[in-house]
Amino acid sequence: QSALTQPASVSGSPGQSITISCTGTSSDVGGYNYVSWYQQYPGKAPKLMIYDVSYRPSGVSNRFSGSKSGNTASLTISGLQAEDEADYYCSSYTSSSIFVFGTGTKVTVL
Amino acid sequence: QVQLQQWGAGLLKPSETLSLTCGVYGGSFSGNYWGWIRQPPGKGLEWIGEINHSGSTNYNPSLKSRVTISLDTSKNQFSLNLSSVTAADTAVYYCARRTGAQFRTTYYYYYYMDVWGKGTTVTVSS
Numbered sequence: 245q246s247a248l249t250q251p252a253s254v255s256g257s258p259g260q261s262i263t264i265s266c267t268g269t270s271s272d273v274g275g276y277n278y279v280s281w282y283q284q285y286p287g288k289a290p291k292l293m294i295y296d297v298s299y300r301p302s303g304v305s306n307r308f309s310g311s312k313s314g315n316t317a318s319l320t321i322s323g324l325q326a327e328d329e330a331d332y333y334c335s336s337y338t339s340s341s342i343f344v345f346g347t348g349t350k351v352t353v354l
Numbered sequence: 355q356v357q358l359q360q361w362g363a364g365l366l367k368p369s370e371t372l373s374l375t376c377g378v379y380g381g382s383f384s385g386n387y388w389g390w391i392r393q394p395p396g397k398g399l400e401w402i403g404e405i406n407h408s409g410s411t412n413y414n415p416s417l418k419s420r421v422t423i424s425l426d427t428s429k430n431q432f433s434l435n436l437s438s439v440t441a442a443d444t445a446v447y448y449c450a451r452r453t454g455a456q457f458r459t460t461y462y463y464y465y466y467m468d469v470w471g472k473g474t475t476v477t478v479s480s
Binding site for chain 1: 391397398399400401403412413414415416448464465466467468470471472473
């Protein structure tokens with residue numbers, strides 16, 4: 245099972261919106277609405293930001309939103325803030341009954 | 355609020371067995387899958403496997419021949435064993451919960467990890 249493909253880095257200025265893509269196959273992203281997104285600060289554990297493609301856990305800012313089209317899922321951060329600078333990983337359930345993570349994207353706030 | 359506390363040996367020699375344990379505090383052990391994820395230095399996350407309260411397991415095929423995940427329900431703990439380690443197994447290892455819900459007599463599990471341990475750094479070096 246290959247890792248899902250994410251851009252290595254995405255950057256934006258404060259207040260702007262950015263979108264991170266996560267590309268898989270019909271056996272993972274495209275086959276299930278079970279894509280989740282995690283935020284990770286250096287030296288810290290990942291934190292769940294989006295689950296089931298577009299749902300936010302309680303306590304997560306509504307500036308974070310998710311969507312999916314075909315084999316590609318996306319995470320959008322609107323109103324970019326300095327605290328959003330972190331690594332972001334997507335994950336998907338797969339037809340093999342396992343999970344696969346994305347390659348990770350470093351978000352930089354300019 | 356569920357918290358996961360993990361521990362285990364941090365330095366191993368090649369060919370030894372990695373053993374980590376994760377304790378579940380402040381919540382129910384039942385009705386969840388309990389899993390392990392690792393992250394090599396400077397790299398991305400890799401899902402290792404999981405076990406539910408009934409002992410049913412799922413493993414990453416790339417590691418399946420060397421991985422065993424077990425649980426001790428009396429202590430609300432679950433463990434990871436990874437045999438024949440090499441330098442490629444050097445990573446931060448995280449335990450995590452994949453929660454679910456019970457409807458009548460059936461458990462339905464969600465497809466995300468919502469609670470994570472702080473991570474344990476494991477280094478394999480001769």
